């Protein structure tokens with residue numbers, strides 16, 4: 001396999017220290033992987049001017065032409081799966097098997113929207129007058145900007161860029177500073193597939209300078225952001241002046257509710273899948289696990305036994321299950337939440353401390369005796385800490401689960417159809433997993449309610465976020 005540096009040399013990436021560039025480090029060992037150019041606000045404005053023209057040409061291709069080019073992009077991602085996974089693990093830290101899974105996930109959005117772009121159908125409306133024909137057509141919104149996170153360095157880009165490109169928009173992406181290499185790798189493959197250079201562009205640099213440049217620009221007609229609720233709300237506010245379309249995929253505080261009648265093995269597997277995916281660094285990760293009293297001790301015991309078998313280590317090693325956390329402040333946040341909970345009476349069943357591997361490696365942690373007074377009842381954890389709460393009755397647990405400003409993902413485990421129906425309808429969340437801890441895929445609408453965001457990504461609904469409707473009234477008299 002080609003060396004990742006040779007692969008990335010097709011993008012504007014340096015491997016020696018360089019003025020006006022920042023370093024990308026491997027979180028597993030601190031090694032510097034590359035240096036990335038910082039793009040400033042003036043340069044962004046020039047780039048956007050070039051994109052405006054390119055977008056129109058791209059939108060003028062017919063749907064089949066765009067679809068074919070995107071399918072080539074998909075093919076190239078699949079062909080380079082191993083290289084892309086390696087790059088991702090090196091810069092982000094996640095276990096290589098999870099990185100491979102993420103490349104598949106990223107590729108799935110490109111394929112899905114390459115297929116969807118052939119079905120951007122409009123409507124013919126019933127007119128009030130016999131002499132009129134009324135049409136509704138869908139048109140691309142224009143130049144779009146994405147700000148993407150470090151926890152899913154590839155799939156959060158394709159989940160945004162693929163629908164945008166499919167319907168004829170151009171997309172500029174400010175990727176996370178911790179994980180720009182995965183973003184440039186996708187750009188290289190997009191160009192090789194025939195996507196014009198000015199239609200899909202990756203930039204990096206000072207996050208607030210670039211984000212402000214996007215928000216202020218009249219050229220950018222849509223911003224899509226994945227990240228914290230705090231930053232998302234600022235972007236929303238700043239975009240108001242230029243009346244942009246906005247999609248926000250923000251924080252979560254996912255409840256997992258395990259009822260006495262749940263299949264215990266399925267519940268344990270589901271809690272692990274949802275809690276410990278990406279070392280707990282996803283916005284759909286279990287944040288509060290509510291277990292009914294009759295099954296509480298058995299679930300805690302089985303969960304601890306299974307998590308103990310999982311291996312912490314450098315993500316690049318084939319047998320690693322948990323890589324390092326992204327940075328020191330992620331570790332400090334988990335430590336703070338654990339300390340707060342232990343002070344308020346929680347008991348540590350597993351982990352609770354930094355790993356002996358040093359750096360930002362943290363042991364997967366399970367606490368029981370969690371209560372609503374503990375900080376994680378209200379705050380997003382974003383790390384490998386699993387707090388377990390005990391509950392007695394269904395109405396009470398629904399109230400507790402909904403007692404948060406967030407509303408992204410939620411999960412329930414039960415074999416009873418009435419409970420499934422009642423609870424999944426009552427949960428104030430954009431997504432509910434029933435008897436599973438893994439709900440994300442390209443077919444499903446991903447997104448939240450309340451402070452977890454606006455809009456949906458993926459699915460047949462995802463492409464509408466990048467289009468606007470035009471009504472045409474034809475008088476034929």
Ligand code: SIN
Nearest residue numbers: 152226282283284440
């Ligand atoms: C995220 O954590 O931002 C995305 C997770 C997913 O797509 O499953």
